Amino acid sequence: MTKVTLSIIKADVGSYPGHVEAPPELIEACEKRLRGALENGLINDFYITRCGDDLELIMTHYNGVDSKEIHKLAWDSFNDAAKIAKKAKLYGAGQDLLKNAFSGNVRGMGPGVAEMEFEERPAESVVVFAADKTDPAAFSLPIYRMFSDPFSSAGLVIDKKMHQGFTFEVHDIKDHKKILLNTPEETYDLLALIGNTARYLIKRVYRRSDNEIAAVISTEKLSRIAGKYVGKDDPVAVVRGQSGFPAIGEILEPFAFPHIVAGWMRGSHRGPLLPVSEMDARPTRFDGPPRMMALGFNISDGVLIGPKDLFDDISFDNARRKALDIADYLRRHGPFEPHRLSEEEMEYTTLPEVLKKLEKRFKKE
Ligand code: 13P
Ligand code: 13P
Ligand code: MG
Ligand code: MG
Numbered sequence: 197m198t199k200v201t202l203s204i205i206k207a208d209v210g211s212y213p214g215h216v217e218a219p220p221e222l223i224e225a226c227e228k229r230l231r232g233a234l235e236n237g238l239i240n241d242f243y244i245t246r247c248g249d250d251l252e253l254i255m256t257h258y259n260g261v262d263s264k265e266i267h268k269l270a271w272d273s274f275n276d277a278a279k280i281a282k283k284a285k286l287y288g289a290g291q292d293l294l295k296n297a298f299s300g301n302v303r304g305m306g307p308g309v310a311e312m313e314f315e316e317r318p319a320e321s322v323v324v325f326a327a328d329k330t331d332p333a334a335f336s337l338p339i340y341r342m343f344s345d346p347f348s349s350a351g352l353v354i355d356k357k358m359h360q361g362f363t364f365e366v367h368d369i370k371d372h373k374k375i376l377l378n379t380p381e382e383t384y385d386l387l388a389l390i391g392n393t394a395r396y397l398i399k400r401v402y403r404r405s406d407n408e409i410a411a412v413i414s415t416e417k418l419s420r421i422a423g424k425y426v427g428k429d430d431p432v433a434v435v436r437g438q439s440g441f442p443a444i445g446e447i448l449e450p451f452a453f454p455h456i457v458a459g460w461m462r463g464s465h466r467g468p469l470l471p472v473s474e475m476d477a478r479p480t481r482f483d484g485p486p487r488m489m490a491l492g493f494n495i496s497d498g499v500l501i502g503p504k505d506l507f508d509d510i511s512f513d514n515a516r517r518k519a520l521d522i523a524d525y526l527r528r529h530g531p532f533e534p535h536r537l538s539e540e541e542m543e544y545t546t547l548p549e550v551l552k553k554l555e556k557r558f559k560k561e
Pocket of ligand 4: 208215248249250328329430
């Protein structure tokens with residue numbers, strides 16, 4: 197059976213006002229490109245959304261992961277949208293398009309990518325996550341809980357196909373190395389790594405019983421790609437659900453706890469992760485708080501059935517309320533850590549200039 201590929205490629209190519217929302221004109225520009233690709237058979241289906249100022253192209257096709265044609269299609273779509281953004285003098289027009297010419301793959305060029313290829317199951321349920329005002333490490337805690345915490349995913353205990361556990365592919369984004377770790381037996385080693393959210397990121401998860409791909413997360417760190425502040429790495433992820441994978445409700449359950457993530461205001465503050473509907477993915481308070489959207493689809497012969505807006509549900513109201521209380525509390529720390537990120541993690545800083553200016557006035561104590 198031929199395998200279908202699900203590709204999520206995202207970029208911030210401009211928004212208004214400030215970093216709030218990518219306007220519909222940008223979605224329309226991408227839509228025009230993707231419709232063309234659908235007509236000429238390059239892609240099988242697509243859905244475009246935006247999470248805050250980030251555009252997400254959700255595409256199904258039969259070209260495999262890292263396909264040059266698919267990446268070029270995304271790159272061209274984002275460039276079309278960036279042109280409109282520039283013309284309309286939107287904020288941060290072309291923000292995530294770091295190179296002028298396409299060179300075969302969008303990785304390292306600014307956009308974020310989460311792709312997986314698989315044989316469709318009789319019912320192929322997937323959840324596509326998109327976040328704004330945070331970074332890929334925002335997925336570490338929830339992905340860990342989906343695939344390793346039996347208090348969150350009951351299937352780990354009671355589903356025969358999940359019971360053997362999962363393999364985590366963890367990337368060291370400083371030294372550009374990766375490692376595979378098996379849970380449950382290497383749980384403590386896994387946590388020792390991914391508890392460091394500035395350095396270790398979960399890239400993929402596989403089911404141990406048959407090595408099937410279960411989840412993939414975009415791990416591109418824009419600030420590392422560009423060497424200076426260029427916006428953040430607002431991530432996307434795909435998780436397969438049901439039939440030996442976590443149930444949809446087990447995939448969503450970790451987000452009932454609004455954990456603290458990096459990336460709020462100027463990519464330099466921590467805040468709670470607010471689970472929101474597509475409609476509410478328009479961050480305004482102190483440019484946040486950081487947000488997460490979840491869209492559910494079933495894939496049928498390469499066609500996307502959906503989306504279902506999964507956080508558009510009252511059962512996440514308590515998480516949202518708690519998140520907003522945490523946001524109030526953290527905001528009162530103003531420029532102090534732990535609200536503000538550490539010096540190494542901040543994407544904006546004046547400290548080198550301040551230190552230089554004050555250099556001569558520092559005396560031995
Ligand atoms: P890939 O596994 O997709 O090559 O990811 C590379 C990466 O993003 C390392 O930071
Ligand atoms: P984005 O990364 O979503 O563009 O946000 C930039 C920012 O710093 C807003 O405060
Ligand atoms: Mg932006
Ligand atoms: Mg953004």
